[in-house]
Amino acid sequence: xxxxxxxxxxxxxxxxxxxxxxxxxxxxxxxxxxxxxxxxxxxxxxxxxxxxxxxxxxxxxxxxxxxxxxxxxxxxxxxxxxxxxxxxxxxxxxxxxxxxxxxxxxxxxxxxxxxxxxxxxxxxxxxxxxxxxxxxxxxxxxxxxxxxxxxxxxxxxxxxxxxxxxxxxxxxxxxxxxxxxxxxxxxxxxxxxxxxxxxxxxxxxxxxxxxxxxxxxxxxxxxxxxxxxxxxxxxxxxxxxxxxxxxxxxxxxxxxxxxxxxxxxxxxxxxxxxxxxxxxxxxxxxxxxxxxxxxxxxxxxxxxxxxxxxxxxxxxxxxxxxxxxxxxxxxxxxxxxxxxxxxxxxx
Numbered sequence: 253x254x255x256x257x258x259x260x261x262x263x264x265x266x267x268x269x270x271x272x273x274x275x276x277x278x279x280x281x282x283x284x285x286x287x288x289x290x291x292x293x294x295x296x297x298x299x300x301x302x303x304x305x306x307x308x309x310x311x312x313x314x315x316x317x318x319x320x321x322x323x324x325x326x327x328x329x330x331x332x333x334x335x336x337x338x339x340x341x342x343x344x345x346x347x348x349x350x351x352x353x354x355x356x357x358x359x360x361x362x363x364x365x366x367x368x369x370x371x372x373x374x375x376x377x378x379x380x381x382x383x384x385x386x387x388x389x390x391x392x393x394x395x396x397x398x399x400x401x402x403x404x405x406x407x408x409x410x411x412x413x414x415x416x417x418x419x420x421x422x423x424x425x426x427x428x429x430x431x432x433x434x435x436x437x438x439x440x441x442x443x444x445x446x447x448x449x450x451x452x453x454x455x456x457x458x459x460x461x462x463x464x465x466x467x468x469x470x471x472x473x474x475x476x477x478x479x480x481x482x483x484x485x486x487x488x489x490x491x492x493x494x495x496x497x498x499x500x501x502x503x504x505x506x507x508x509x510x511x512x513x514x515x516x517x518x519x520x521x522x523x524x525x526x527x528x529x530x531x532x533x534x535x536x537x538x539x540x541x542x543x544x545x546x547x548x549x550x551x552x553x554x555x556x557x558x559x560x561x562x563x564x565x566x567x568x569x570x571x572x573x574x575x576x577x578x579x580x581x582x583x584x585x586x587x588x589x590x591x592x593x594x595x596x597x598x599x
Contacts, residue, residue, distance in 0.1 A: 258303035258324070260592055262292045265309040269481050273512070274331050274374070275308050277399045278588045281581055287589070298322065304592045306372075309334060311352075311360040320367045327591055328364055330382075331374040331396065333508035335361040337381045340504040345430040345437035361386060372591065374510040377531050381508060394588065396510045397581035398519055403485045404580075407573055408521035415560035420450075421493040421522065423459040424513065428499070431464045438501045438527075439465065445549040450556070457491060489520040495559070498526035498534060502545060507531040518576035523559060523568050536575065538568045 262279045264271035271294075279292035291300065296307060298318055304325035310316060311334055319326060333342070335357045342348055365371075365388040372394045373379050379391045429437035436444055444465050447456065457474040458466070466473060479487045498513040500506040511533045517524035526534035528542035541559060543552055558564060 259289050259291045259300050261300060261302050261305045262290060263296045263307045264294050270331055271308060272481060273396055274329055277581060281585045282588060310364060311357050313360050313363055316360060316363055326369045327372060328368045329372045331510060333505045337385050337504050343503055343505055345435035346427045348427055375508060378508040396512050397579050397584045398515050400580040400582050403519040405489050405520060410566040411562050414562050415494055417454055418494040418560055419455045419492060420495045420497060421457045421491050422497045423488060426461060429463050434464055436465055438499045440545045442547055442549045442552060443499050446552040449549055449553055488516060493522040495525050496522045498524055500527040502529040509533045515579060518572040523565060525556060538571055540564060541568055
C-alpha cells in the first residue's frame with residue numbers, strides 16, 4: 253500500500269481521451285484499490301505535501317521552473333511525440349502543429365530532462381527515441397490500457413453469413429488530415445480512391461467531420477458529431493460498426509503513437525482495418541487486416557472484401573477479443589502503482 257502520509261499528485265493535460273486514459277482513469281483504479289492519497293486534477297499544486305508528482309505533457313518552461321523546485325519524486329508522462337525526434341516534428345497536416353512551436357518544445361524537453369526523475373511513455377519506440385535524441389535513459393513504458401468499467405461490452409456472436417453491406421466507421425481526429433490546407437495526410441491517394449470505390453457498397457460513417465476529399469460523395473456518407481469523452485465508448489459501440497478504419501502515414505509522429513484505435517475496436521467488437529509499416533503502432537493487428545501505403549485501390553478492395561468472409565471475420569474478431577482481455581486497466585494497474593513504489597503488490 254502507498255503510504256498515507258503524503259499525497260501523490262497526478263496532473264492531467266486535459267480531460268479528453270489522453271488525459272483520462274493516461275492519468276484520470278488510472279488514478280480512479282488506484283483509489284479503488286485503497287490508494288486514498290491520490291490527488292488528480294489539471295492543476296499542479298506546489299504547496300501540497302507530496303510523495304510524488306506525475307505530470308502529463310509537461311512542455312512549458314515556466315511550468316517546469318515551478319516543477320523543478322518540487323522536492324519529491326517527479327515523473328513526466330508523454331503518450332505522443334510532442335517534441336522533435338530524428339530531425340522530424342509534427343506532420344504539416346497535423347492541426348496541433350499550429351499550437352506548438354518546435355523550438356520552444358525542443359528547449360522545454362531538453363530542460364525537463366535535466367531535472368525530471370523519470371519519464372513514462374506509451375510505446376517502446378517513443379522510449380528509444382527519447383534516449384536517442386535527448387540522451388535520457390530513465391524512461392519506462394506504460395502502455396495504454398482501457399478501463400473495463402468504461403469499455404466492457406458483451407462479446408458479439410459469430411456472424412453466420414458473409415458481410416454483404418458492411419458498416420465502416422472512421423473515428424480519428426482531424427489531425428490525421430487537414431481540411432484547411434487540403435492535405436489528405438494519413439489517407440494515401442489509393443486509400444481515398446478505395447473509399448470512393450466502395451461507398452455505394454457499404455454504410456460509410458465519419459465521426460467529427462467530413463474530410464474534404466469525400467465532399468464529392470457526401471450524400472452517401474453519414475457524419476456524426478463528436479460526443480463527450482465520457483460518452484465516447486457507448487457512442488462508438490452504438491454505431492455497431494463491422495469495421496473501424498485506422499489509416500496512418502509512415503512518419504516519426506505516427507511511429508510514436510499507441511494502438512489506441514485498435515484497443516477501441518477490440519472493445520466494441522469491430523474489426524480494425526489498419527496501416528502496416530516498420531514500427532507501426534498496429535503491429536499486433538492480424539495480417540489479413542493490415543494494408544500498406546503502396547497498395548493500389550484494387551488491392552485495398554481485395555483485402556477488405558476478404559475480411560467480409562464470415563470465417564475470416566470471426567477468426568479476427570476472436571483474436572481481438574482475446575487481445576483486449578489482456579489489456580484492461582484493472583488487470584494491469586500494478587504498472588502505474590510501481591511508478592511511485594518500486595515493488596509489485598497484490599492489488
